[in-house]
Amino acid sequence: MSIAVGTDDVYERELVNASEAGPAPKRIVVGYGFWIFLLSDIVMFSALFASYAVLAKASAGGPTGAQLFSQQNAAMETAFLLLSSYSCGLMTLAANSRRYFRTFLGAAVTFLLGAAFLTLELREFHSMIALGATAQRSAFLSAFFTLVGCHGLHVTIGLIWLVLMMVQLAMWGFRPVVERRMLCFALFWHALDIIWVMIFTVVYLMGVLR
């Protein structure tokens, strides 16, 4: 972005000395804006976590967390998602050094790991619903499906976003706009990881405690 400066020498000197070199670079502005969006998302998840914490024991005579949750499944989900965050980090590094093949490879691995996570989650939901543990069964299950489902929905949107970014990268190469969007995607993906770690702890680990 170009900035207009006055003709006055004093003004120009002051401008440089005071580090008032015009508006911040767009990458910074976009990253900042996206952080604000992520924080708003985290506020929403905080409300869902608070509801879950209050309702976790309200199983209304229906199945409880200890009966429903499989530690093994949750551990695998966690492993897939954390590894996908790692491959997403590798993708960002490759994109920063503008290596196409490594970027695409990182994206493909991230996508596959994310899809594997989602498959496990949907299988878990399916088996729970087959057992009659639907969202309507109890307050605990309503809170569970809202919280975990909302995270899963975010992962789904993230996967669609990742595919779109790869299409844009193939179409336009490393344009500034593509780079900024990939930066936002990486922030989004890592934030989902943090939320999952909370879900793993609060829902799955604490859920099987007596």
Add this chain to the structure above:
Amino acid sequence: MMYVNLFWVWGHPEVYILVMPAYGIYSEVSATFSSKPLFGYRSMVGATLAICVLSYTVWLHHFFTMGASASVNAFFGITSMIIGVPTGVKIFNWLFTMYGGRVRITVPVLWTIGFMVTFVFGGLTGVLLALPPVDWQVHNSLFLVAHFHHVIIPGVLFGVMAGYNYWFPKAFGFRLEERWGIASFWCWFIGFHLAFMPLYVVGLMGMTRRMQHYDVLSWQPWLWVAEAGAVIVLGGILCQIVQLVVSIRHREQLRDTTGDPWNGRTLEWSTASPPPAWNFAVPPRVGELDAFWAKKQRVRAKQEQPVSRREYQPIEVPRNNPTGFVTAFFAVITGFALIWHIWWMAGVGLLGAAATLLTYMFHPDEEVEISAEQVALFDRTHPVEVSL
């Protein structure tokens, strides 16, 4: 109760989100029309931050009768009273801003003074309601209804009206007609108090909110007074509409050619009215609070010359883009459909929003560059009193 808790833990901070921009408007208006800097700028910022934090700690006062323990109610009662303190700081700051200033009683100032008087009433009844035992007595009564109208109407609507009259010339290039503005203010102010003061009385007499009919004769005179007040408020609304129509008709007489119709203090008044898309041809230097005012003082004292020579450079501005509006349109459809379980319509809304975002995503040129010549031409044809 889970839903009510979630609703109000969002909803109470939200009323501060409503009222905070209005506080900002009152700060601008009181400083500008008193020709003084805002009193206690730092304490104003501190009070705003205090309100931001405290606003998250008071939500339970919306349902003291839920049946939480006395300690829980006491906690939220105390926090609700404490939040009155930073708000009081703000009121004193505005008063001290006006104190000793050369106050010009314009329409925005009328709304600001009207706000301070009315809002203090609302705040006082709010502190009463913050006491859980009192709240148990008047819960769900018209006393409560009168209270929250007494804070929200001056806290939001009066602020909006002050800001509308204050920035209208900046946005549209001509001032709003003053006499109809004054008439509108007085109708609103008198009508509002007539409409809501009697509601405190009938609330204390036991009238609950949202009644489909009533058969208590002793309420009736008070409700007639309230109705008369509502009619006067209607007169205020009509005056506002007339004000706008008259102002548009007489826009040539009301034209603001200086860019600074109120002898303003802040940077927006150093641009033309209405300002160009790029706002400032050259980024302004800001060394102090009220930068434009300080510059005007220096120029008038001949300590500094207005900028005469300038070197213009092209400016990059975002292209006009309807994506936000169109997405919001589809989001409204989706929200409506989800509330009423109209699944096909929710699908249409989501698909529409997704298609809009995709169109935006694959349309790479979001920026347009304004040439240096165009910026220079605008500056030459729209001279303002003091350029920064």
